[in-house]
Amino acid sequence: MYDVIAFDADDTLWHSEPLYRATEEAFCGLLAGYHDAEAAVEALHQAEMQNIRYFGYGIRMFALSMIEAAIELSGGQIPTRDIQSIIDMAKGMREAPVRLFEHVEDVLASLSQSHTLMVITKGDLIDQEDKIARSGLAGYFTHIEIVSDKTSDVYRALLAKYSIDPRRFLMVGNSLKSDILPVVAIGGHAVFIPYELTWAYEHVTIPDEEDPKQYTELEHIGLLPEHIRQTSDG
Amino acid sequence: MYDVIAFDADDTLWHSEPLYRATEEAFCGLLAGYHDAEAAVEALHQAEMQNIRYFGYGIRMFALSMIEAAIELSGGQIPTRDIQSIIDMAKGMREAPVRLFEHVEDVLASLSQSHTLMVITKGDLIDQEDKIARSGLAGYFTHIEIVSDKTSDVYRALLAKYSIDPRRFLMVGNSLKSDILPVVAIGGHAVFIPYELTWAYEHVTIPDEEDPKQYTELEHIGLLPEHIRQTSDG
Numbered sequence: 001m002y003d004v005i006a007f008d009a010d011d012t013l014w015h016s017e018p019l020y021r022a023t024e025e026a027f028c029g030l031l032a033g034y035h036d037a038e039a040a041v042e043a044l045h046q047a048e049m050q051n052i053r054y055f056g057y058g059i060r061m062f063a064l065s066m067i068e069a070a071i072e073l074s075g076g077q078i079p080t081r082d083i084q085s086i087i088d089m090a091k092g093m094r095e096a097p098v099r100l101f102e103h104v105e106d107v108l109a110s111l112s113q114s115h116t117l118m119v120i121t122k123g124d125l126i127d128q129e130d131k132i133a134r135s136g137l138a139g140y141f142t143h144i145e146i147v148s149d150k151t152s153d154v155y156r157a158l159l160a161k162y163s164i165d166p167r168r169f170l171m172v173g174n175s176l177k178s179d180i181l182p183v184v185a186i187g188g189h190a191v192f193i194p195y196e197l198t199w200a201y202e203h204v205t206i207p208d209e210e211d212p213k214q215y216t217e218l219e220h221i222g223l224l225p226e227h228i229r230q231t232s233d234g
Numbered sequence: 235m236y237d238v239i240a241f242d243a244d245d246t247l248w249h250s251e252p253l254y255r256a257t258e259e260a261f262c263g264l265l266a267g268y269h270d271a272e273a274a275v276e277a278l279h280q281a282e283m284q285n286i287r288y289f290g291y292g293i294r295m296f297a298l299s300m301i302e303a304a305i306e307l308s309g310g311q312i313p314t315r316d317i318q319s320i321i322d323m324a325k326g327m328r329e330a331p332v333r334l335f336e337h338v339e340d341v342l343a344s345l346s347q348s349h350t351l352m353v354i355t356k357g358d359l360i361d362q363e364d365k366i367a368r369s370g371l372a373g374y375f376t377h378i379e380i381v382s383d384k385t386s387d388v389y390r391a392l393l394a395k396y397s398i399d400p401r402r403f404l405m406v407g408n409s410l411k412s413d414i415l416p417v418v419a420i421g422g423h424a425v426f427i428p429y430e431l432t433w434a435y436e437h438v439t440i441p442d443e444e445d446p447k448q449y450t451e452l453e454h455i456g457l458l459p460e461h462i463r464q465t466s467d468g
Binding site: 054055056059060061063064067068071074076077078079080081083084087090091094095124125126129146147148 | 288289290293294295297298301302305308310311312313314315317318321324325328329358359360363380381382
């Protein structure tokens with residue numbers, strides 16, 4: 001049924017968003033003297049949205065956005081030692097341990113015996129390479145592709161590069177916007193594994209006409225091998 | 235003689251370092267009330283060297299390093315509006331026009347008719363993708379590879395990925411450390427085109443035993459087609 005199974009990385013193979021949320025909380029703590037947490041988070045998210053075009057995704061963009069939001073929220077009064085703290089928090093994020101989801105290692109070990117596996121992840125080259133290396137999972141993947149955006153065009157180009165027929169390609173991920181809809185749009189298969197926390201930027205509204213769903217939703221990655229067995233038999 | 239000719243991008247196809255130097259000058263201007271330019275540049279370079287492991291290469295790392303150096307150089311007294319100015323300078327760098335070297339467009343147009351061309355560049359994914367897109371040169375390249383480091387292992391893996399024989403591979407670049415020596419070490423060919431400005435981090439000392447040189451040095455990229463013709467005849 002599938003020649004190649006590709007996985008998103010952040011919040012699909014390992015937890016990522018909780019690290020951002022924890023840093024966000026520390027950020028709100030620094031700004032508590034000026035604004036409540038809700039206003040601080042709102043200003044931070046606005047800075048992030050504006051900064052994607054300049055600074056892309058990942059920890060460095062997040063750090064620069066926190067600094068800008070802190071200056072704005074404090075009316076310029078934030079002490080420079082707090083700005084240094086923000087940079088230190090970003091360094092801490094880069095060194096945080098990679099926490100795999102339950103079942104991930106078993107699932108990859110099993111599927112890698114019957115399928116070509118790859119990672120297709122969006123974000124910072126160094127963030128992602130470093131996490132893949134430290135995850136201990138690199139050996140399961142034949143190809144690792146780190147892209148700056150996940151559109152249908154990007155998937156189409158990747159599949160062409162590796163001569164993969166979309167009808168024999170399965171993408172697994174936690175973002176409808178980045179992992180599921182663009183793959184379905186080019187005739188590929190997709191398994192959506194929602195994550196309790198999803199970055200606001202990744203939220204999409206799915207138009208009604210997209211039903212019946214052209215993708216499968218699973219509760220956790222441990223159910224993936226059984227799903228693949230079933231669709232392969234079908 | 236060569237199946238594939240690969241080019242470094244920054245300071246090989248287009249000017250990059252002058253943009254960093256100009257921003258460095260503006261940075262020294264901001265800090266002029268605390269330290270002279272020499273001390274400011276020294277502190278900035280130290281911050282960069284320490285931050286590569288956290289923040290990689292490129293504009294975002296440079297911005298975060300400028301902020302840290304500014305806080306340090308001013309003993310924490312730098313006003314937050316100057317920190318905002320540093321971030322704004324980084325945004326300006328991302329939007330600066332891509333200035334091609336003379337001859338680049340003609341050389342690529344000519345060589346692309348007889349050879350497979352690729353870009354192998356180190357750095358920030360978004361910096362590099364954006365510059366390649368805005369350079370107008372993307373159409374000449376069959377493959378574009380953006381890597382986080384340029385070691386012999388990285389080149390070996392890339393050549394294996396595209397089934398390129400190192401003996402039929404030519405790398406063209408301005409950094410002995412990143413473009414020339416690691417390629418020569420795996421049996422490939424290299425053309426070194428020195429650039430008047432080179433980031434301190436890219437400087438290497440070449441041991442005497444490496445002579446006679448296993449690479450060719452050219453004054454400018456306009457001389458490349460003639461060099462390739464000569465070696466192909468030889």
